[in-house]
Amino acid sequence: MSPSHLRRALTAGLMAAFVSVVPARAETLDKVMFGTNWVAEAEHGGFFQAVADGTYKKYGLDVTIVPGGPNENNRMLLIAGKIDFFMAANTLMSFDAVANNVPVVTIAAVFQKDPQVMLTQPDAKVAKIEDLKPLTLFVSKEGMTSYFQWLKSEYGFSEKNVRPYNFNPQPFIANPKSAMQGYVTSEPFAVEKAAGFKPNVLLLADYGFNTYSTLIETRRDVVEKKADLVQRFVDASMYGWYNYIYRDNSAGNAMIKKLNPEMTDELLAYSVAKMKQYGIVDSGDSLKNGIGAMSDERYTSFFNKMVKAGVVKPDLDFRKSYTLRFVNKGVGVELRPSKP
Numbered sequence: 001m002s003p004s005h006l007r008r009a010l011t012a013g014l015m016a017a018f019v020s021v022v023p024a025r026a027e028t029l030d031k032v033m034f035g036t037n038w039v040a041e042a043e044h045g046g047f048f049q050a051v052a053d054g055t056y057k058k059y060g061l062d063v064t065i066v067p068g069g070p071n072e073n074n075r076m077l078l079i080a081g082k083i084d085f086f087m088a089a090n091t092l093m094s095f096d097a098v099a100n101n102v103p104v105v106t107i108a109a110v111f112q113k114d115p116q117v118m119l120t121q122p123d124a125k126v127a128k129i130e131d132l133k134p135l136t137l138f139v140s141k142e143g144m145t146s147y148f149q150w151l152k153s154e155y156g157f158s159e160k161n162v163r164p165y166n167f168n169p170q171p172f173i174a175n176p177k178s179a180m181q182g183y184v185t186s187e188p189f190a191v192e193k194a195a196g197f198k199p200n201v202l203l204l205a206d207y208g209f210n211t212y213s214t215l216i217e218t219r220r221d222v223v224e225k226k227a228d229l230v231q232r233f234v235d236a237s238m239y240g241w242y243n244y245i246y247r248d249n250s251a252g253n254a255m256i257k258k259l260n261p262e263m264t265d266e267l268l269a270y271s272v273a274k275m276k277q278y279g280i281v282d283s284g285d286s287l288k289n290g291i292g293a294m295s296d297e298r299y300t301s302f303f304n305k306m307v308k309a310g311v312v313k314p315d316l317d318f319r320k321s322y323t324l325r326f327v328n329k330g331v332g333v334e335l336r337p338s339k340p
Contacts, residue, residue, distance in 0.1 A: 029062035030229055033083035035074025040067050040259040042271035043185055043214065044087065046110065046281075046291075049252030050240025059236040061229075067259055075217075078104060084222060085233060088215040090114055091302055092146055094321035095312050103220045106322040108234050108292035109212035110241060112284045113205035115183040115275075116147055119191060120200045121176050129207045130155055136178040138165035143181050146311065147209055153309040154208060169194055184278055185271040203278055210302050212294060213280075223323065234326045238291045242335035245272065245281055282336065289328040296324070 036044050047065055050056045056063040066083060068074050075093075078086040079102060086104070088094065094106045120126045124135065129151075139148050139162050151157040163171070165181055172180035173195045182188065184203055191199050205211075216234065223230055244252050253268050275281050285293040299322060306312045 027060075029057065029060055030232075032056075032061050032063045032085065032229070032233060033066055033077075034063055034085045034087070034233075035066040035068060035072075035077055035083045036087045037068040037074065037089055039069050040065075040256040041186075041263060042253075042256065042268045042275070043115070043183070045244040045249060045252050045256065045268075045272065046241030047087070047237055048240075048255045049244040049249055050236050052251035052255045053240075053243060055239050055243070056233075056236045059232040061232060061236060063233075063236075075104075078217065078219065081219070084218060084229075086217045088217045090146075090213045090215070091211040091299070091321070092306065092311065094215065094217070095303070095306070095316060095318055097217075098318060098321045099312070099316055104217045105220055105223060105320070106212075106215045106217050106294070107223070107230060107326045108216040108237070109214070109294045109327075110216065110237075110292055111213035111280050112282070112286050112293070113203065113278060113280050114209060114211050114213040115185050115278075115280055116143075116204045116209065117182050117184045117187070118179045118202045118204070119172065119182055119188060120179045120202070121172075122197055122200060123176055124179070124200065126179070126200055126202070129202055129204075132179050132202070133157060133161075134177075135161065136175055137162045138172055138178060138180040139163075140165045140167070140181060147204055149309040149311050150209055150305060154305070184280070185274045186267070188274075189267055189270045206278075208305070210298060210305070212298070212302075216292075223325070227325075231326050234292060235329075235331045239332045239335070241281060241291045242332040245276060246335060246337055285328075287336075288330070288333075290330045290333050292327045292331075294322060294324055294327055 034047065040048065051063050051065060066074055074083060075086050077083045097104050118132055120135065126132060148157065169180060169191050172178050173191065184201060188199050188201055216237065218230060243249065249272065256268065257263050282291055285295055299318060303312065303318045307314045
């Protein structure tokens, strides 16, 4: 190669190196801390997917997921300003925040249906929710103060047959005339593995318990001062959920298993299949408005049911608990297959 050609080649190489380096220097990612309410699992999969496949980065975000657990309180970290977003369990948490003047607001609802179910044994001959009344019911303390109050007001259930549920399926397995609470994405799988039978499943959402679930919360000051960051986080998260539910979710699952070694490929696949089968993530309003969709009508309906059940006070200004500003834009709907 002649000296002139060598100089041109070296110059071109240096320019190429410069071009490849400059964007990395110029690109400033906004650091975001997102806390979940439990250990890593498929029910959080879309968020992990968005980290693992680079979706958050495409939206200019450097997202760190802070898993929750039995000894963690990530919502307190949100309130204290230590993290930016939090994954709340359901709408009742949002109502409770308003009642206690906690300055957080829901900005998206990832689950259109709450995964809460009641399980019965195959021979229990339970076809509808009313058929549960004569059975021994294993219900947690949290369940007694929430959905069970709705079962009482809506369907006339009584507490006389209720026994404490301590997140152990053995009492249910041992009693053929019993029903046990659980999540459609996990407890049926655990029962089948432990007992060798497939339990019957009654999803409370399909009988009118229409709370949203897996909500994204942030502080009011974040909404007011960093609306663009909030919108980018919501949009990227929803793309993460479309990719996790409908496309190759191996990257997200690998991250979940790394953070939670007890999670298996079999349970992850089961959980995703059930989320799709029951329309937990993508059904109702989300079919048109995109995953994360919320509506005033749905909030009003659930609020009225909780007032009737005596769970919340009728003078609660529940509309302060959420904002529709960042959802219902159809973000990511193009990723849904024609036949989910």
